[in-house]
Amino acid sequence: MPPETIESRADNLERRVTDLETLPDRIPAIESQIVQLRTEMRGEFSAVREEIRTGDRVLGERIDENGRHMRVLHEDVIGRLAIIQEGQSARRRRRKNG
Helix, strand or coil: CCCCCCCHHHHHHHHHHHHHHHHHHHHHHHHHHHHHHHHHHHHHHHHHHHHHHHHHHHHHHHHHHHHHHHHHHHHHHHHHHHHHHHHHHHHHHHHCCC
């Protein structure tokens, strides 16, 4: 590959400088996009946090409801066991006396 001529190198350098000169004009647009992105992200994160809080609240309510239901079932089982035990005691007494 033959070495570049001075003219070719100067053209490349001028093109690069021209490209670099456009950067300051593009910075405000980029800053504006970043600010808009931050605003949108802040809003979305707030919405996600609120959904999580709502989900936590609903989950807590369901856990409380399940706890109440389990207590009722437990009391029902205890009551049934007491009835069964009474029936067994009565049979034993009849066999013993009978």
